Amino acid sequence: MKRFALIATLIMALAAGFGCAKKTTDEAPMSDTGISAEMQAAIDQITDARVYFAFDRFDLTPQYKEVLKAKADLMKTYSSIRVRIEGNCDARGTQEYNLALGEKRARVVYEYLVVLGVNPAQLEMISYGKENPAVDGTGEAAWSKNRRDEFRVIAH
Amino acid sequence: MKNIVTLVFTLCLLCAAQAQAAMRVDIYGPGENIVNLALAAPLTAPSTEAKGLGAKLNTVVLQNLSVLPFMKLTDKQNVLGGTVLEGYDNPGVDFKRFQIAGSDILVTAFWPKGDGNNSTVQLRAFETNTGQRLFGKEYAGVKEKLLPEVADRFCADLLEKLTGSGAFFRSTLVFSQKTGKMQGNLYLVKPTGRDLRRITNIQGEALSPTWSMDGRFIVFTHLDAKSHALGVWDRASGQVQRIRFPGNTVIGPAFMPNNKVAVSLSNGKTPDIFLLNHAFQKERVLESTGAINVSPSFDSTGTKMAFTSNRMGGPQIFLKDLNSGTVTRVSQNGGYNTEANISPDGTLVAYSRMTDYGHRIFVQDMLTGVERQVSFGPGSDEQPAFCADSYFIAFASTREGGRGIYLTTRHGGEARKVPTGGGNVSFPRWGMPGTGDGK
Numbered sequence: 001m002k003r004f005a006l007i008a009t010l011i012m013a014l015a016a017g018f019g020c021a022k023k024t025t026d027e028a029p030m031s032d033t034g035i036s037a038e039m040q041a042a043i044d045q046i047t048d049a050r051v052y053f054a055f056d057r058f059d060l061t062p063q064y065k066e067v068l069k070a071k072a073d074l075m076k077t078y079s080s081i082r083v084r085i086e087g088n089c090d091a092r093g094t095q096e097y098n099l100a101l102g103e104k105r106a107r108v109v110y111e112y113l114v115v116l117g118v119n120p121a122q123l124e125m126i127s128y129g130k131e132n133p134a135v136d137g138t139g140e141a142a143w144s145k146n147r148r149d150e151f152r153v154i155a156h
Numbered sequence: 157m158k159n160i161v162t163l164v165f166t167l168c169l170l171c172a173a174q175a176q177a178a179m180r181v182d183i184y185g186p187g188e189n190i191v192n193l194a195l196a197a198p199l200t201a202p203s204t205e206a207k208g209l210g211a212k213l214n215t216v217v218l219q220n221l222s223v224l225p226f227m228k229l230t231d232k233q234n235v236l237g238g239t240v241l242e243g244y245d246n247p248g249v250d251f252k253r254f255q256i257a258g259s260d261i262l263v264t265a266f267w268p269k270g271d272g273n274n275s276t277v278q279l280r281a282f283e284t285n286t287g288q289r290l291f292g293k294e295y296a297g298v299k300e301k302l303l304p305e306v307a308d309r310f311c312a313d314l315l316e317k318l319t320g321s322g323a324f325f326r327s328t329l330v331f332s333q334k335t336g337k338m339q340g341n342l343y344l345v346k347p348t349g350r351d352l353r354r355i356t357n358i359q360g361e362a363l364s365p366t367w368s369m370d371g372r373f374i375v376f377t378h379l380d381a382k383s384h385a386l387g388v389w390d391r392a393s394g395q396v397q398r399i400r401f402p403g404n405t406v407i408g409p410a411f412m413p414n415n416k417v418a419v420s421l422s423n424g425k426t427p428d429i430f431l432l433n434h435a436f437q438k439e440r441v442l443e444s445t446g447a448i449n450v451s452p453s454f455d456s457t458g459t460k461m462a463f464t465s466n467r468m469g470g471p472q473i474f475l476k477d478l479n480s481g482t483v484t485r486v487s488q489n490g491g492y493n494t495e496a497n498i499s500p501d502g503t504l505v506a507y508s509r510m511t512d513y514g515h516r517i518f519v520q521d522m523l524t525g526v527e528r529q530v531s532f533g534p535g536s537d538e539q540p541a542f543c544a545d546s547y548f549i550a551f552a553s554t555r556e557g558g559r560g561i562y563l564t565t566r567h568g569g570e571a572r573k574v575p576t577g578g579g580n581v582s583f584p585r586w587g588m589p590g591t592g593d594g595k
Contacts, residue, residue, distance in 0.1 A: 056470060056492070084382075094494040094508060094515065094538055095582070096364060096408040097464055097471050099377070099384075100420065100427040100448040103405050107425070126404050131338050131361060131379060 035156065039081075042074040043153045046083060051109055051149040056093065058104040060112060068109060071151065072116035082155040085109050085125040088132055090143035095129055102127030109149050124154070190569075191261060191318065193221060194230035194254045194284075197240040198265035198277075202248070205240050209298060210271035216307040217263070220325065220348050224315075225548075225569030230259045244280065245292075251284045259284050263314070273299050279310050281317065291317040304350055321545035326589035329550060330355075330365045330374050331561055334580040338379055342389065347550070347563060349575030355389055356396050362387055364408045364583055368415050371591025375409045375417055386419060386436060399436050408451045413458040418442055420450040429463060443476060443483075451495055455502035462486065462496035462505045473507045475522070486520055489527065493518075495539055499546035504566055506530070506540035506549055517551050519566050530568030537562075543586045550574070550584035 035043070049071070051064040060068070075081055087106030089098035106125035114120050133146045195218060198210030205211075221227050232239045234257045242248050244266035254262045266278045280292040293313055295306050312322030324347060333354075334340040340361040345352040356362055360380030367374055371391065378387035378398055384406040385398040400406075403422025410418050416434060420427040428444040429452050443449045447467035454461055461476045473487040473496045487493035492510035499505070503522055508515040514536030520527045531537035535554035542549055546566070553562050553571070561584045562571040574584070 056466075092510065093492070096377075096420075096451045097448070097466075097494045099363075099379075099405070099407045100450045103422060103427055104448065124404070126383065128338065128379070131363075133337075 039078060039156060042078050043081065043156060046071050046074055046081065047151050047153055050151070051105075052144065053105055053147045053149075055090070055143070055147065056101065058101065058108050060108055065112065068112050069116060072113050072118050075113070075118045075122055078156065079119065079122065080156050081153055082122050082124070084152045084154050085123060086132070086150040086152060087125065087127040088134070088146055088148050088150065089130045090146040091130050091133065091138065092143060093130065095131070098129035099127050102129045105147075105149055190228055191226055192228045192230055192259045193261045193263065194232075194235065194257060194259035195239070196244070196249075196254075196262060196264045197232075197238070198267060198271065199241065199244050200267045200270050202242050203240060206265070206267045206271040208271040209273070209275065209300060209303065210265060210267050210277070212300065213271075213277065213298070213303050213307060214265060216303050217310060220307050220311045223348055223563060223572045223574070224324070225564050225572050226567075230254070230257050234258075244278065246282070246287055246289065249282065249287070251282065251287050254284045261290065261318075277306070281314055290314075308346070308348070319545065319547060321547065323543055323545040323586075323589040324548050327543060328587045329561070329574065329584050330367060330587065331552075331576065331581050331585070332362050332365060332376075332583045333576070334361065334559075334582065338381065342374065342376060343576070343581075345574065345576055347548075347574055352575075352577055355394070356387070358387070358396055358398075365389075366410050366585050367587040367591070368411045369413055369588055369591075370415060371587050373411075373415075375411070375419075377406050377408065386417070386432075388436065401438075410452045410454060412454050413456055418452045418454070418461070420452075429461075442478070453497045455498050456500040457502065460498060460502050462498040462507075464494045464496050464507075473505060473520075475505065486522075487518075487527075497540050497542055499542040499566070500544055501546040504542070504546065506542060506566075508538045508540060508551075514554070517549065517564070519549070519568075528566075528568060530564055530566065531562075531571060532568075539583055541585050542566075544589050550586065552582040552584060 049067045085106045087102030089102050106127055110123050110125050135142045135145045195214055198206035198214050200206045235253050237253045244264040262282045262284050264280045267275055269275055275298055276296045277298055278294045281290040298306055308325045312325035315324055316322035329345050331343055332340050333343055338361045341354055342356045342362045342365050343354050360378055363377040365374050365376040374389040376387045378385040383404055385400045386406050388397040401421050405422035405427055407420040407427055417432045418429055421430050427448055427450055429442040429449045431439045431442050433439040445467050447465055449465045451464045452461050459478050461478055463474055464471050465474050470491045471494045473493050474483050475486050476483045486505050490509040493507050495508045497506045504519050506519045509518050514533055515538045516529055517531035517537045517540045518527055519530050537551050537553045539552045540549050549564050551562055552559050559580045559582055561574040561576055561581055564571045
């Protein structure tokens with residue numbers, strides 16, 4: 001009877017082990033935050049690539065339209081992702097005008113993503129004007145890095 | 157008979173006007189933007205110097221007057237024979253020693269019952285060349301803690317005699333102090349640097365504060381990581397209300413004389429200027445063109461609105477007649493003019509222009525069309541704001557490294573710094589005289 005119980009336990013343990021193995025091979029690996037690797041890669045791709053602008057301009061260059069196409073594809077694939085588009089300006093302009101310019105920069109990207117098929121409910125936007133520089137300092141090297149849109153995933 | 161009465165009344169008015177004109181020291185005219193002023197030693201009796209409250213009051217008055225950009229104070233070391241006089245009123249005042257020292261105006265102080273606590277002081281101002289008394293006033297119940305208030309009242313009265321308005325010393329400035337990235341609160345301060353105090357304690361950054369006409373409210377742009385909002389500080393409660401709007405954009409609010417707020421909000425495409433009702437809800441559009449429209453400011457009648465727009469490419473200053481709807485371009489030079497601020501009398505528009513050396517403040521005379529540069533750096537001079545007298549201009553500048561608040565005049569007098577306790581400060585805005593003590 002004791003031997004029978006031992007064999008039954010071993011069979012259950014093996015079955016459980018096979019079960020676990022099957023589960024891990026069927027699903028994507030999970031990160032520490034509970035996000036699948038693919039989802040995390042999508043989030044990284046959406047947030048990493050910024051869109052930059054010329055001084056006192058808010059028009060999109062072809063280079064950044066390509067960047068936005070990639071973001072749009074990911075957002076359509078992962079429709080649970082919500083993104084905040086953050087418009088920013090360099091330190092040369094004045095604060096109130098830059099808040100308006102930052103909004104134009106955020107809005108042009110918002111509208112382009114919607115044209116590409118992203119659900120507007122996945123997007124929100126804000127202008128920080130010149131209040132949130134990416135880099136400190138003066139000169140075109142710093143200014144050009146601050147005239148940007150950033151993308152922050154706020155839900156997924 | 158009626159005609160004779162009218163004629164006599166008219167003559168009286170003319171005489172009064174002439175007397176007033178004779179007393180007025182014109183600091184508005186070109187080339188007349190420096191006034192040399194001396195303070196005689198305070199007296200408790202002829203040739204007897206007051207060394208108690210009298211000496212302290214003189215010090216505070218000197219501190220007050222030293223912030224006036226057109227005022228040059230005579231060093232008492234330069235007065236031959238000293239500043240202790242035999243008398244405090246004509247005759248008995250030796251004006252000659254002050255004339256020699258270059259003073260245009262002399263102020264005397266007399267404490268008839270001594271300068272102990274709860275005493276009375278008589279303050280007088282004279283033109284040194286003619287000996288004519290410009291102004292004289294008695295202040296009773298003077299105590300040590302009231303000295304700043306007495307000094308403010310005297311300086312306001314004196315300034316009113318000199319310029320026609322004492323608004324400078326009766327006003328309170330609100331400004332924003334930045335403490336970090338998108339972190340900053342609002343403070344109040346007298347233009348003399350006194351009565352400095354913080355009035356908000358909120359997360360995020362407070363920008364573009366502006367006073368209501370009655371001094372009860374200050375509205376401002378509140379910015380945090382997620383949203384813009386219209387911040388409303390109520391002096392009655394000391395609390396801040398945060399009002400959000402669709403589009404998540406709130407830029408540069410300004411009160412109109414009827415205590416309604418104009419502010420740039422998103423219309424779904426671009427920031428336009430909206431008028432809010434008394435409940436801070438959208439009432440109607442004030443300016444909408446498909447381009448950026450921000451930074452409205454109004455004259456005291458509420459019929460003229462100066463603002464910034466990029467409708468012609470780069471940002472420029474425009475003026476809208478709210479009665480006719482006519483919009484005219486104000487700034488004609490430079491490619492980047494922003495931060496329009498119209499004087500309460502509607503005759504001047506100040507703005508900042510981007511130059512190769514930073515921003516500079518310019519003032520355009522709307523009657524003559526003449527533009528005048530009134531700030532000269534170094535660093536960047538921004539955010540001009542007219543005082544209620546349409547004469548003084550406060551602005552933010554980085555001329556000493558960190559951003560501070562400075563005062564100049566519509567003629568561009570030598571800029572004087574407003575003591576604000578240090579820190580990175582900006583957006584000075586004047587309250588209406590006598591309304592903005594924030595207490």
